[in-house]
Amino acid sequence: MSRDQAIEHATHHFESGAFLENLNRRVRFRTESQESDRAATLLSYLTDEIAPEAEGLGFSTRIAENPAEGSGPFLLANRHEDDRLPTVLIYGHGDVVRGYDSQWRAPLTPWAVTVEGERWYGRGTADNKGQHSINLAALASVLAARGGKLGFNAKLLIEMGEETGSPGLDAICHQHKQELAADVLIASDGPRLAARRPTVFLGSRGSVNFKLSLNLRDGAHHSGNWGGLLRNPATVLANVLASLVDARGVIAVDGLRPPPIPDAVRRALADITVGGGPGDPAVDDNWGEPGLTPPERVFGWNSFEVLAFKAGNPENPVNAIPSSAFAHCQLRFVVGTDWENLEQHLRAHLDAHGFSLVDISVERGAPATRLNPDDPWVKWAIASLEQTTGKKTAVLPNLGGTLPNEVFADTLGLPTIWVPHSYPACSQHAPNEHLLGPVVREGLQIMAGLFWDLGENAPHASVTATPPEIAA
Template sequence: MTASLLTENRRADAIERARQAYDSGRLLDDLTRRIGFRTESQNPSQADALHAYLADEIAPTLARLGFTYRIAANPTAERAPFLIAERIEDPSLPTVLTYGHGDVVRGYDEQWRAGLAPWRVTVEGDRWYGRGSADNKGQHSINFAALGAVLDARGGRLGYNVKVIFEMGEEIGSPGLNEICTLESTALAADVFIASDGPRVSGERPTVFLGSRGGVNFDLTVDLREGAHHSGNWGGVLRNPAIVLAHAIASLVDTRGAIVVDGLRPPPVSDAVRRALADIELGGDANAPEIDPEWGEPGLTPTERVIAWNTLEVLAFKAGNPDAPVNAIPPVARATCQLRFVVGTDSAHIAEHLAAHFARHGFTEVQVCVTRTAAATRLDPEDPWVDWALRSIANTTDKKPALLPNLGGTVPNDVFADTLGLPTLWIPHSYPACSQHAPNEHLLGSVAREALGVMAGIWWDLGEDARRIVEARTASSEASAPHASVIE
């Protein structure tokens, strides 16, 4: 038997071992136990559950895989701790950093349909229901199970090092994540970042994404006077803040939802991004909403509008009392808006762009307040790690994986890409119609089984290829770096 065939057979064995975690029920047992932790980071009363998930569940799991670990206090949000772990075989070997989060959004227990509950796993056909089954307990459970299978298949040695950063506050905006990664930059130093969150483009198609769109949430307020005034006595002579605000918002986008403010628009879509998205169809899963083909930026496909472009949305609008309106002109109107943006957008000056636009159009009463910002990130689609990951997944599944230059939503990828300076690969194990953050959240069992094989292939192939890729990237970086002139 040739060496390459032997390696191929051992890789296949690792993948089969990983799939056995699904077939034997071990993955379901792990997920059932983990979903039983009521880790609602949005609920301050569940702080003890956040700590317990790390101490009683994740730490023992990593210890069994040969990791040393420590639980670190959050420098900005005490109730949401971190776990930092490492498995070092040889400091000279390549190192991968991985990530997960154990917190979930509120359970909304009473809103789940009959027969389901957020804090237990209920299996109905291919669906595994439970809060966190898709986001993110199911995903990191798959990754750890696959890593264990590869360790067994390789006789306890991976051929590279693994580090873990695990947080319990992702659903409240990852407070302290950037700070802890700055403080622990040496402990978290690595050559590549590989993790799982978010959805595939569809349940049937494995996916890799390289970053995420950023997001800016901002409030627009028109506050004109104290108190409301009778609409019959004063209508027609008092400026209505709701009408003013509605016109101000309408000035930001055209009638089909395309952004018209230059400072809020991104640079043109690159050819590399267009190529990556060319064969990806948006919204193909059951229960997905019907796409409006006439909405959004003209000249782009629906996929390009979500992944490669900026979108401005009104998330909430209030004036008066919508639930019990009275015959009065309200004194104040307020809207919460959001700009999702891609790399290249002037996101640092969103408030200034909005204020200048409103001033030019005479909306001097509109006050702008930015409430939250997350950066946009994107690994170069032509980076060697990208081709490596796509080849690994295709080899495992016999499918062409989808490549998203960035996720349409937002994950804290800027911490790993910018603060830690790592090439970032995300391999999601959910799908768009999983009811993430909503009642009846679920993981697809078929996706979970395929994902176990995908991740086993990834963990295996790192042992074969990581050193070569790291050396190639280093050589390329050195060749492209400017050379200092020599003065004699």
Template sequence: MDRQHAIARAAEHFDSGTFLADLERRVAHPTESAFPAREPALREYLTAEMVPAVERLGFTARIVENPVSARHPFLVARRVEDPALPTVLTYGHGDVQPAHPEQWRAGLDPWRVVVEGDRWYGRGVADNKGQHSINIAALAQVLAERGGRLGYNVTLLLDMGEEFGSPGLSELCDQLRDELAADLLIGSDGPRVAADRPTVFLGSRGSMNVTFRARARAESHHSGNWGGVLANPATVLINAVASLVDGRGRLLLDALRPPAVPEPVRRALAGITVDQGPDSPVLDESWGEPGLTPSERLFGWNTLEVLAMTSGDPDGPVNAIPADARVHCQLRFVVGTGWESIEEQLREHFDRSGFGMVEIDVEHVMAATRLDPENPWVGWTLGSLERSTGRTPALLPNLGGSLPNEAFADVLGLPTVWVPHSYPGCSQHAPDEHLPAPLVRESLQLMAGLWWDLGELGSDWPPRAR
């Protein structure tokens, strides 16, 4: 009974095809949380697949109704060896983005795992069914190697609305504080920095979706007869957005800019290279905040992106001044940004700048979180991954994307450590989502090592500085 045998069990679990068979069943559930008609599939994923899977490992599992969105239930499962022992909370989500099967290339089906060489294709293989399946399977191998005891307690929380913005997650954590109480969160979502580099991240950038609208009048009017005497809402809106971010992506409004990159974050990012694998786009070196490295711009800074914009009929333009215009934007922001007052400051800025016509509609906000890179759990996790793989893992102070980590970091007050099992080119949220099989195999092994190492700590939670 030792660590290496636990890791070997995890590798054998992959090599035998058992893990792939489990994933095939899970991907077959069409758990698209954006569509109300998929509610039965969301519930069936939990009741038919995940509850039996965790009960076999000694968990007591129950479906918990969402306090905010009735069609997005949760699974709460607890494995308590001794109430006096430390507890780790682990999180994943069983819902997926809309599949759009007609957009997948020939031979692929989002609801069926298709194996082509070293790649596994299917909706959810990367985000997030594959990732939480890896964690559960690795835990099972450690339990088998330890004779059915871990030396700590485990609580599993599965979210069936993460791709819909995780409605109700923070409220659930607030309501179930005692049931979800833990000493540490270990979650898996998002990508590694590169397929061949194990990664740890400590939180995520926040996100704010905001729509700007300009309405000038009820109808459009002939651009020759009225051009020069009627305000053009599209022109107003273009200039309003240009007052927030310039033509090179640099933020111009102080309210949208974060404080300077903290020194511990800068040190951590010094060893990070933004992925430039064959499936990744080529970086635009002159884009974004000047004076920062690409990794600092991606993981340590804020960005305002225009997601979509329209005025008139782009597919059939006519010679008329449009009546209205709108643009959908998204602010990604790091810890330290005063996001709570951004809507008010945008309003003041637009009014001061002569853009009073522009309306502001903040539609969704997810807070930014970041565990201190010098927290003892960080070095401990990096050390565990390095022992399992023989390679130095990457440390990201926070993910470039956004996760509902505030429910754990802020509501439950936990140190949050994320170990992702995907890579930047996996096409998550897009057609042809996939994972490389070697990455899956390695992830099973490193998670087996991580679950094993937690049992070696005894009462040393958190671990002493090493």
């Protein structure tokens, strides 16, 4: 029994083609949670595919109905070896975004894995069937190397609605809080910092979407007859946006800005490089908060984005002053941001600048989370990854995007360790989604080593773990 044997078993699982065979079978399930007629398929993925594998690993399993009506079910599974051992909660999601079948490059299809060189194409390969399949396979490798024991207790939560905003996930975790109690969350989703660099991230930025709208009158009026006499809502709204964020992307509303970046976060980001990969856009050096490095701007700070702006008829403009204008906006934010009072902050700012006619509609939001990079669980995970790969691990205090991590960090109160097995150019959510074969192979090795170490030298959570930070 040895760590090396677990990693060798995981490597053989890749090289034999067994992992690819399993993933291809899972990709064939059309688990598009955005489609209302996929309920049977969402359930079948759990009952016919994932539950049998979990049971083969020694888990007891059950299907839990979603408390959110019309949303996909959950798989809850438990494998208990000893009360004295640490317990890990492993999360994944089996649903995918729409296939967009006709938009895939021939001869690719979203519903089967096609291998071209290093790329494994198929819907869900990267998000998230490939990633949770890696973690389940790694558990099997540890069981094989440790004589049928993991050396820890394991719980599994697979949802089927992440791509529609994880409806019911928080409620299910509230309802089954004791059943899901653990010492740490270890999960995989999202991309690595770069394809060849193993990555750990510890939470995610929050996001809140809102709409600014200005409706001044009924109908448009001829710009020759009325130009200079009628207020143009597009001009007003453009000035509204310019008052919120300046010409280089700096947020101008104090209530939408974060607190200073903690020293531990700065240290973690000191050796991080953003971009530079295949298909990545060039980073604009003169954009965003001055005095911050590019990694600090995306992983340690807030960003204000205008997602869409409309007035009149952009496709076929006419010589008329429009009657209304609107802009869809988004704030991505880190822990410590007063995001829940966003509407009040905006209202006070707009009124103070003479824009009281502009309406604000907050549409949806999700909190930010971040585990302290100095937490013992983080140091443990980094040591494990670096022992397996011989590479320096990239540590991101939080993902730049948003995951339902607040459910695990807040509702369940867990330290959260995310080990992604994809990469930034994977075409996640787009046609031609894919995984990279070498990242799959390394991911299997990483997780086999990590799960082996969980049974050898895990931090004593009740003594050493620090509570995760949640955006208030």
